[in-house]
Amino acid sequence: MPSAAGEAVSSRRVGVLSLQGDFACHRAALEPLGVEPVRVTLARDLEGLAALVLPGGESTTMLRLIAATGMRDALEAFVRARPVLGTCAGLILLAAEADRLPEAPLGVLDVEVRRNAYGRQIDSFSAPVDVPAVGGRFHGVFIRAPRLRRIGAGVEIIARRPDPAGGAPEPVGVRAGHAVGLCFHPELSGDLRLHRWFLSEVAGLALPDTGGPGAMRALAASEGTE
């Protein structure tokens, strides 16, 4: 099956950038979907991956570690060509512009992001989000979350947060071809629909039908909390 990048996908290995952040939560979300999560901490770990996930965490720390481990060029080449999902800090890494960063982000999504835009941890929240690609409502977990300030013409909005005050919904997820960025953390909600969608629709991977009992359990658990 062709991937969004147009190359044949022969591998079920999906990388998770594991320099820092909630990479373990992404691994736990990928495993039940029938792919093999791979820990990425060096440039050579990127070889032969079908797709890559950039987790949540501290974007300043991640950018510094990407530079310190000498993987910046390889990572930039990968995310330009291959399927990539970034959540929270991962979205910031994929953006064209963001405030108060030690160096420029990777720039594959033509968006400008404002970091910690809702405030400090005390302002973290969870809220329903509309994601038509996965069939509607999704439980959005926003932790010291970023906001999308500018969205380029070629970038599609894939997730919106309804305004509790009744105003216009706010974009909280975007896609440009093979690159997807989310302001919230699907890896913390116990709902695998966004990971499944990314792997099958964006990365073009053929997944087992059921998604495994883990997926069903996770889905049931997330429905129970909403």
Place this chain on the structure above:
Amino acid sequence: MSQQEQFRLKVGLAEMLKGGVIMDVMTADQARIAEESGAVAVMALERIPSRIRREGGVARMSDPALIKEIEAAVTIPVMAKCRIGHLVEAQILEALGVDFIDESEVLTPADEENHIDKHPLKVPCVCGCRDLGEALRRIGEGAAMIRTKGEAGTGNVVEAVRHMRSVMRSIHTLQGLREDELMAAAKSLGAPFELVRQTARTGRLPVPNFAAGGIAIPADAALMMQLGAEAVFVGSGIFDVGLDLKPDEQRRDQLRMARAVVKAVANYNRPEVLAEVSEGLPKPMRGLSMESVPEEQQLAKRGW
């Protein structure tokens, strides 16, 4: 928002800090050094543990002015310590917008019997432990992150190793028990049954499990990671470096040590990287052997 949903947000922030280094800082400039080195968060306090040890006296929550100054200086999360059982200090820290509260044995305890009920706070709390029972008691009270106590301010990793080994060994023991043996295990651990059962089932603490107390050099940090820690706190190990140097040399050495610890934690299981970052480091803090710390001065004995 339900308390359960609130807890998910608290643990969520702890998840974001995994694989990182949290550094004790006493000034806004030290906070900038920490951020520049790649720290995932800073702990704002007036005296790092080694100074508290040297100077003695009652150690309390930091001045709000210092915390605000540090919050303004960096974009990474800012933590601060309150005394064990001092619920008002915790409320004040929450009002100051700190991102994580450390109910810490490094400060002088305010209550020798009760820890803070951490569930009603909106800000997540981390607590120290020496063993699994203590860890689960704190989680029962609402801690969203656990760290080893170690022995802060000694630059000696031996107690942190003891505490992490103890926690991991007990988790493995629980995993091997039958369901009908778990209540007796809960009784002997002195820990809430439901948390004991969850730990037995998952083979891990119900919240992120970090290391702290006596971690002085990159190899110490990597050791704690290999023993099961998911991130590392470095208290005195960075800003007790280069105290006899001129300010600019001191800053340079502290930054070098901080960077080396960060790189060691991210590559904790790659000895070739650890060898590289360990070479030519600034002189680490001198440190104390445990025999030279009288029992009444051992901070890990505070709290239960």
